[in-house]
Amino acid sequence: MNTFSRPSRRKLLKLTGAAALAASTPLVPSAAFAGGGPVPGKPRHGLSVFGDLKYGPDFTHFDYVNPDAPKGGRFIFQAPYWYYNQNSLTYNTFNAFILKGDAPPRMELCFDTLMVRAYDEPDAMYGLLAETVEISEDGNTYTFNLRPEARFHDGSKLTAEDVAFSLMLLKADGHPQISQNIQELLDAEILDEYRVALQFSGKQSRQLPLLIAALPIFSKRYYTAYDFSQSTLTAPLSSGAYKVGKHAVGRFVEYHKVQDYWGNDLPVLKGQKNFDVVRVDFYRDLQISFEAFKKGEMTYREEFRSKIWATEYNFPAAEDKRVVKKNFPDGRPSGAQGWFINTRREKFKDPRVRRALSYAFDFEWSNKNLFFDLYERTQSFFENSEMKATGLPTPEELALLEPFRDQLPESVFEEAYIQPVSNGSGFDRNLLREASQLFSDAGYKRQGTELVGPDGKQLTIEFLNNSPAFERILNPYIKNLERLGIKATFRLVDAAQYQSRLNDYDFDICSRRYSLNATLSEAIRTSWGSAAAKTPGTYNIAGIADPVVDALIDKALEADTRAEMNVAARSLDRVLRSGHYWVPQWFKPVHNVAVWDIFGHPDITPPYFFPVEDLWWIDQEKAEKLGKAG
Numbered sequence: 001m002n003t004f005s006r007p008s009r010r011k012l013l014k015l016t017g018a019a020a021l022a023a024s025t026p027l028v029p030s031a032a033f034a035g036g037g038p039v040p041g042k043p044r045h046g047l048s049v050f051g052d053l054k055y056g057p058d059f060t061h062f063d064y065v066n067p068d069a070p071k072g073g074r075f076i077f078q079a080p081y082w083y084y085n086q087n088s089l090t091y092n093t094f095n096a097f098i099l100k101g102d103a104p105p106r107m108e109l110c111f112d113t114l115m116v117r118a119y120d121e122p123d124a125m126y127g128l129l130a131e132t133v134e135i136s137e138d139g140n141t142y143t144f145n146l147r148p149e150a151r152f153h154d155g156s157k158l159t160a161e162d163v164a165f166s167l168m169l170l171k172a173d174g175h176p177q178i179s180q181n182i183q184e185l186l187d188a189e190i191l192d193e194y195r196v197a198l199q200f201s202g203k204q205s206r207q208l209p210l211l212i213a214a215l216p217i218f219s220k221r222y223y224t225a226y227d228f229s230q231s232t233l234t235a236p237l238s239s240g241a242y243k244v245g246k247h248a249v250g251r252f253v254e255y256h257k258v259q260d261y262w263g264n265d266l267p268v269l270k271g272q273k274n275f276d277v278v279r280v281d282f283y284r285d286l287q288i289s290f291e292a293f294k295k296g297e298m299t300y301r302e303e304f305r306s307k308i309w310a311t312e313y314n315f316p317a318a319e320d321k322r323v324v325k326k327n328f329p330d331g332r333p334s335g336a337q338g339w340f341i342n343t344r345r346e347k348f349k350d351p352r353v354r355r356a357l358s359y360a361f362d363f364e365w366s367n368k369n370l371f372f373d374l375y376e377r378t379q380s381f382f383e384n385s386e387m388k389a390t391g392l393p394t395p396e397e398l399a400l401l402e403p404f405r406d407q408l409p410e411s412v413f414e415e416a417y418i419q420p421v422s423n424g425s426g427f428d429r430n431l432l433r434e435a436s437q438l439f440s441d442a443g444y445k446r447q448g449t450e451l452v453g454p455d456g457k458q459l460t461i462e463f464l465n466n467s468p469a470f471e472r473i474l475n476p477y478i479k480n481l482e483r484l485g486i487k488a489t490f491r492l493v494d495a496a497q498y499q500s501r502l503n504d505y506d507f508d509i510c511s512r513r514y515s516l517n518a519t520l521s522e523a524i525r526t527s528w529g530s531a532a533a534k535t536p537g538t539y540n541i542a543g544i545a546d547p548v549v550d551a552l553i554d555k556a557l558e559a560d561t562r563a564e565m566n567v568a569a570r571s572l573d574r575v576l577r578s579g580h581y582w583v584p585q586w587f588k589p590v591h592n593v594a595v596w597d598i599f600g601h602p603d604i605t606p607p608y609f610f611p612v613e614d615l616w617w618i619d620q621e622k623a624e625k626l627g628k629a630g
Contacts, residue, residue, distance in 0.1 A: 065271030073618030079105035101231035119606030331607025387569035451485030
């Protein structure tokens with residue numbers, strides 16, 4: 001196993017530059033003009049990958065918001081999702097866009113972006129800092145026309161100079177999940193104070209300009225004085241709707257609404273950013289965080305533990321309906337959640353070994369006895385979406401797969417691989433027998449109680465985790481592995497060490513969930529691309545390095561239509577599943593939410609994202625009734 005140190009800027013540029021070698025071919029016409037869109041060079045208010053926009057240039061607000069939502073109050077929660085170097089259990093820096101350190105979730109609330117997503121469209125974006133955007137005929141230059149009223153929190157103007165500086169800084173020194181994905185951005189040219197032209201290589205994917213439009217914009221003056229590449233607990237100068245307020249490292253951070261925020265009245269923000277304070281609390285133990293919620297110290301909780309959801313909402317506040325449980329639909333692809341196997345380690349290089357490990361996990365028993373039948377088994381890297389492969393390959397899929405037949409196992413051309421189904425006993429002898437045969441085929445032998453590999457050593461596996469909640473799930477799995485002769489252990493480490501070990505790929509197996517958008521973006525390169533397998537801090541924790549995977553990623557990102565993208569994704573799914581890089585876990589197509597009943601929320605839940613802290617508000621009458629109006 002190789003342990004990676006943090007790369008120098010030169011080394012990082014070299015590594016991320018390797019991603020360009022696998023980039024897609026030039027795109028003509030560009031994404032902006034797909035499906036009969038606007039003509040080249042004409043200013044437009046939004047971008048989408050595959051066609052027209054839902055909202056016209058004169059729209060006043062998104063359909064899924066309450067444009068008259070009241071403002072004020074506090075929203076207190078433990079973050080259910082996070083980005084880049086953010087850590088939900090602790091923090092030691094406010095720099096959330098580099099690899100170094102652990103930042104608190106929701107630092108993104110502090111930074112404006114060129115454009116923002118519409119969560120009721122698969123990939124559409126509309127102007128925030130940028131009022132309009134113009135696209136050259138060849139699709140390789142995007143000129144953003146900035147709103148002159150944009151300001152940083154110190155009152156200074158946000159200009160094209162700040163945009164150009166920020167994007168090139170992120171390309172050079174940003175977190176690998178950013179820098180790796182934007183290498184086809186060649187330059188950002190300042191045309192005048194409020195116009196900046198982004199120059200692409202011609203090999204960029206259709207999604208890349210949209211990904212860049214969602215990146216944070218920094219103050220050039222501030223980051224000329226301060227080193228962007230370093231961790232710091234000094235709150236940065238920013239321009240967003242919120243700024244860092246009160247905080248205590250490892251305990252909480254508050255984001256305070258900027259009352260004179262320059263963008264308050266823009267259509268893309270109407271009915272949003274309603275809370276005066278968004279507070280993120282940190283608990284290293286999920287049970288302790290649940291106790292804090294029961295006491296009212298937190299007011300919102302998205303529940304990820306089925307046992308608690310099914311059996312423990314019987315405390316006084318829940319019984320008298322001060323706390324209520326709600327389910328909200330989740331229309332996003334659920335992605336891939338599972339125990340990912342570090343193929344950088346010699347003992348896991350044989351796919352038969354990796355496949356055998358899945359036979360020891362009894363999902364059917366776990367779902368019944370541990371999860372109260374609340375989950376479905378994850379099978380696909382694109383679960384809960386049209387990108388999931390099913391049955392035999394279609395003719396369109398075969399057209400993409402056939403050129404690689406001599407590089408692929410025959411199973412790719414058969415029924416899409418499905419995880420073994422147990423008898424639900426927790427000790428399915430037939431499945432364990434099949435696992436033993438796979439190990440034998442891979443050169444392993446049983447010597448007494450030990451499964452010994454070709455190197456003469458017993459196979460050992462350490463499951464790395466930062467939460468004790470997984471121990472009850474892993475223990476039955478570990479017991480079955482021990483029945484096969486494997487020495488398996490559960491290793492619990494603190495949040496900072498966990499993130500550090502993941503960044504350096506210093507683990508055997510760890511649990512991870514990949515969530516995806518309905519339109520694939522450059523981010524899938526950092527999840528499954530070969531270049532990412534060698535770069536510290538990417539999402540490619542399994543170390544997938546397969547030229548066929550790289551080629552199919554290109555096909556998915558080059559697609560001219562959503563139908564073509566789905567075909568490429570299904571083909572990619574087949575290849576990834578045949579590699580047995582993981583032991584898939586489970587999913588549910590809903591958000592299980594419990595709240596102290598003080599909130600109002602829109603009638604419509606947007607299908608492609610669930611940013612409660614942006615869209616909900618305090619219902620003053622309810623809050624006063626519960627004594628939480630302050």
